[in-house]
Amino acid sequence: MREFLKNIMIEAGRVALEQKQRLGEVKVDRKSEKDLVTEADVAVEEYLVGQIKERYPDHAIVGEETGEHEGGEYRWIIDPIDGTTSFVHDQPFFSTSVAVEKDGETVLGAVNAPVLGELFMAEKGKGATLNGEAIHVSDRERLIDSVLGTGFACVRQNLEHNNLPYFAEIVTRIRGVRRYGSAAMDLSYVACGRLDGFWELNLQIYDVAAGVLIVQEAGGVVSDFAGGEEGRPFETLATNGRIHEALSRELMEVQMRPGD
Incomplete structure (x- = not known):
């Protein structure tokens, strides 16, 4: 097969x-x-x-x-x-x-x-x-040394709960952000170490199903923003594993703010 x-x-x-x-x-x-x-x-x-x-x-x-x-x-x-x-x-x-x-x-x-x-x-x-x-994920251990990918499907769909507050917070904590426009490629780039992590909201199963397995088999970790193994619907957080907890913590701090 x-x-x-x-x-x-x-x-x-x-x-x-x-x-x-x-x-x-x-x-x-x-x-x-x-x-x-x-x-x-x-x-x-x-x-x-x-x-x-x-x-x-x-x-x-x-x-x-x-x-x-x-x-x-x-x-x-x-x-x-x-x-x-x-x-x-x-x-x-x-x-x-x-x-x-x-x-x-x-x-x-x-x-x-x-x-x-x-x-x-x-x-x-x-x-x-x-x-x-x-291929294998990167070995970077600090957010400040990391380059992350993200996307804005939620903004394109005019959703009230969107990625902009997360982006504004995370971009100040890392080396840089790349926006390629394909979640499947973003996840694959995490898997081969070109990106150290990726987060996005409101993705569908066909956007991520293949990429999630590729990340996991390359040694990375995929979860929802809170770090749950099963993943809450429409939240995707994928990293090399070493920065996962720190990035999850930053995302949840934004999510827990009143009005976000």
Whole structure:
């Protein structure tokens, strides 16, 4: 199954790049005023769903664009283009993310950034890789030495409880922040040590399922903001493990303030 996943991820990347070559012709629709969906999202997801159904007809699938496809003990979770805004603006920071669950536990995950030529993969209990080479989280131990990633899906969706208060507090405590626009890539960057941590609100399962496994298999830790193992809905905190407690504490201090 791992080799099958690798092969369809590589081909899905080719589909995305073909769509990108005709960027000026690709139809762009709006899920909301700020949330975009393109023909490329649909084309990549249709390719992946078709391949999975052909190979594993009894497996369930949940896709960002096509929704739920019922099945048995295995479930495939697909985000065809994570970072659609980057795609539309001809920026390289978008990815395809696919995870595989067995009886509710994620056992395989892959994130492909086709413009950058980078395929991150992980298998439960067998580590994480980038283009076939083993990867590991960073060894930084202090927030002040750390570079973190974050995102603003909550702002794009005009939610009252959003990331801005957290950002204003955290940015003063660290070396720097990077904003790539794809949570799947952010998590993969934590896994390979390019980022020391990542936090965001209001992400969906297809945004994070593959990336979470990749971080964990690279030696990192993923939780909700409070550090809970199960994770509260819509809170994602991923780090190299060494800064996890400190970053969790900073996030919770903001969350506990009156009005936040």
